[in-house]
Amino acid sequence: MASDQHNYSKTYFWNDQKTRAILYQIITAIAVAWLGYYLISNVQQNMERQSIASGFGFLQKEAAFEIGESLIEYSAADTYGRALLVGVFNTLKVAFVGMILTTILGTIIGVFTLSSNWLISKLGRMYVEVFQNIPVLLQLFFFYALFYETFPAPRQALNPITGVYITNRGIDFPVPAPHPAWSAMLWAFAAALVITWLVNRWSVKRQERSGQQFPMFWTGLAILVGLPAIVWALFGAPLAMDVPELKGFNFQGGRNISPEFSALLIGLVLYTASFIAQIVRAGIQSISHGQTEAAMSIGLKPGQVLKLIIFPQALRVIVPPLTSQLLNLTKNSSLAVAIGYPDFVQVAGTTINQTGQAVEGVALMMLVYLTFSLLTSAFMNWYNKKIKIVER
Amino acid sequence: MSESTVRIEEIKPPSSDVGMIGWVRHHLFNGVFNSIATIVIFGFLIKIIPDFIQWAFIDSVWFTSGKECHAAQGACWSVITQNIRFNIFGYYPFEEQWRPLVAMIILISMLVYSRDWNRWNKMLGYAWALSLFIMGVLMKGGLFGLVPVESTKWSGLPLTLLLSFFGILMSYPLGVVLALGRQSRMPVIKAFSVVYIEIIRGVPLITLLFMSSVMFPLFLPEGVTIDKVLRAQVAIILFTAAYIAEVVRGGLQAMDKGQYEAAESLGLNYFQMMRLIILPQALKIVIPPTVGILISAFKDTSLVVIIALYDILNTTKSILTDPEWTGFSTEAYIFIAMIYYICCFSMSQYSRRIEKQLEYKHTPTQGP
Numbered sequence: 001m002a003s004d005q006h007n008y009s010k011t012y013f014w015n016d017q018k019t020r021a022i023l024y025q026i027i028t029a030i031a032v033a034w035l036g037y038y039l040i041s042n043v044q045q046n047m048e049r050q051s052i053a054s055g056f057g058f059l060q061k062e063a064a065f066e067i068g069e070s071l072i073e074y075s076a077a078d079t080y081g082r083a084l085l086v087g088v089f090n091t092l093k094v095a096f097v098g099m100i101l102t103t104i105l106g107t108i109i110g111v112f113t114l115s116s117n118w119l120i121s122k123l124g125r126m127y128v129e130v131f132q133n134i135p136v137l138l139q140l141f142f143f144y145a146l147f148y149e150t151f152p153a154p155r156q157a158l159n160p161i162t163g164v165y166i167t168n169r170g171i172d173f174p175v176p177a178p179h180p181a182w183s184a185m186l187w188a189f190a191a192a193l194v195i196t197w198l199v200n201r202w203s204v205k206r207q208e209r210s211g212q213q214f215p216m217f218w219t220g221l222a223i224l225v226g227l228p229a230i231v232w233a234l235f236g237a238p239l240a241m242d243v244p245e246l247k248g249f250n251f252q253g254g255r256n257i258s259p260e261f262s263a264l265l266i267g268l269v270l271y272t273a274s275f276i277a278q279i280v281r282a283g284i285q286s287i288s289h290g291q292t293e294a295a296m297s298i299g300l301k302p303g304q305v306l307k308l309i310i311f312p313q314a315l316r317v318i319v320p321p322l323t324s325q326l327l328n329l330t331k332n333s334s335l336a337v338a339i340g341y342p343d344f345v346q347v348a349g350t351t352i353n354q355t356g357q358a359v360e361g362v363a364l365m366m367l368v369y370l371t372f373s374l375l376t377s378a379f380m381n382w383y384n385k386k387i388k389i390v391e392r
Numbered sequence: 393m394s395e396s397t398v399r400i401e402e403i404k405p406p407s408s409d410v411g412m413i414g415w416v417r418h419h420l421f422n423g424v425f426n427s428i429a430t431i432v433i434f435g436f437l438i439k440i441i442p443d444f445i446q447w448a449f450i451d452s453v454w455f456t457s458g459k460e461c462h463a464a465q466g467a468c469w470s471v472i473t474q475n476i477r478f479n480i481f482g483y484y485p486f487e488e489q490w491r492p493l494v495a496m497i498i499l500i501s502m503l504v505y506s507r508d509w510n511r512w513n514k515m516l517g518y519a520w521a522l523s524l525f526i527m528g529v530l531m532k533g534g535l536f537g538l539v540p541v542e543s544t545k546w547s548g549l550p551l552t553l554l555l556s557f558f559g560i561l562m563s564y565p566l567g568v569v570l571a572l573g574r575q576s577r578m579p580v581i582k583a584f585s586v587v588y589i590e591i592i593r594g595v596p597l598i599t600l601l602f603m604s605s606v607m608f609p610l611f612l613p614e615g616v617t618i619d620k621v622l623r624a625q626v627a628i629i630l631f632t633a634a635y636i637a638e639v640v641r642g643g644l645q646a647m648d649k650g651q652y653e654a655a656e657s658l659g660l661n662y663f664q665m666m667r668l669i670i671l672p673q674a675l676k677i678v679i680p681p682t683v684g685i686l687i688s689a690f691k692d693t694s695l696v697v698i699i700a701l702y703d704i705l706n707t708t709k710s711i712l713t714d715p716e717w718t719g720f721s722t723e724a725y726i727f728i729a730m731i732y733y734i735c736c737f738s739m740s741q742y743s744r745r746i747e748k749q750l751e752y753k754h755t756p757t758q759g760p
Contacts, residue, residue, distance in 0.1 A: 118419035145721030
């Protein structure tokens, strides 16, 4: 009997599913390893032949190129490492500002497309349709050309608001003149944030305990605005502004946003907002009308319905695709290289051209963007978990 | 009898609630906020639209030289009409430009013919193979007495279409394979697929294009070179495949477990199960997001500008660097934007059509 069973189950090993699975995997692993070995050995040979140095030693060498704009101090005498760091900060700057603006704009347009006003919803839909279907690179070129072709030279600057000038050298706007009050106000604002958070916690606890409501919004606003204002008044209410003024061929004073940065930011924000608008619209539509009716029937006001019932639920649908769009914005910011904004890819590209170390340069690019992606998705996952539905 | 007719007339809705006026009241002036918004938008449109029409049509010039353009008040559409051949065909030899034109016409007519799912049969497959061959011969030359044209000369719209067509065609199957790999029970294959997909999705396409242009030559043994267009093409395929893989994975995960079990209980092996049962259903439910990815891939071909390939965006840019035509970027870019818009729009319509035809229809059972 036992031998019968043995005979019955006897198969050739290549017909056995488990053996075959292991065989497939070994073959794949060997193939990948061989390909890797082949490519790496080719790279080594080629680099030896063209006498290109390898390794990351170049990071300590002098960069010897200027960078147009930088958040940290930088000159051509600094190292490649520092130049690349400048690039990282420039990328972070445009990505950070872009993410905030595009989320706001996308949400507004998404709500517009659902408006009961025919004109608003049609315009919203048109916006989405047009901006989604045109390559972002073309949009960047378009806005960049707008700056250097259509906008006037500093002498004929456009002046939409007092003190703000739009020229082909970018946007000049006034900033408050340096004064110790400003940094003190910043600290006051930080303190106000902490206080607001504590008061909010207390008010939520009290409401849970006694059902009494607390006008949290107005209190919070008063603290956040009031505290810095008091500090400002204590320092003697400085009003001096650093206003841009035309001197010679360009503006002096104030702050300048370069045309490259402006064009990149405008292009990225408008393009990504069209995708976010669709996500927001789908999110709001995914909440069934019964939810609104139920909320109304327990006596909530329309504003409360939106804030307490619709929005928290829609957010769960919105956040995952929103994350991937914000990541796309970060990745698309690498197109800066096409219009000359010194982001990380541009600096790394210059570095590759000068040193010839393509492998290290491209590897650095990939590493930096992978880090951005992982950090953003880690944050968004954390946020998503926080707002996730809590089931019994 | 007559009384009742009168009564019916009496309960007609008020004239302000139906027809033109009713529509306006319900869609534009329902509520204070909406009324204000409507008025503000109308005011804005009235300010903008006449100016735009004045600029684009009334004051515009269409078929003049660059000099007259600089003198004109309105839009200079001449920048397009005077340079149309360079804009579309780029550096392809001037006398031979009929060849890419014919190739594009073949491609587009094949695509238009294939829009109907019922026509997808073996004959169509052969027709596609034949027309791809003809297009290849037309572009490259060297056969049937056609002058050979180096692929470095391929540019303009044919290059854009070439990169996107093959990008889409090749990345789709690769993406499906990667998705299957990621769902596989074999740990090694799964690990490779996951690492590949996550790395590619974490980096911008530009880094891959850089890789293809500056790093790839180092990968090859001495003496072997691969032309630049092909390298960019490979980068686009590898990039798009990772995104397709994630979308397809969504479809595979959405499949009911019963489908897998039913297929296995029929005695189908893995490949039969996937080919006959799982993939046809899974791929169908992810058509909309897949098309989104493919449209992105089409738009992303414009990034080859950065590695100095002359697709239609780059030919436009090089026209604009000509002193005769500098300053007319707005007009030129609007034209290119329209081409991209039309292509993207037709792609989404195309997919919607196929999706509709693939919809599972319950055949009505014959009644007794």
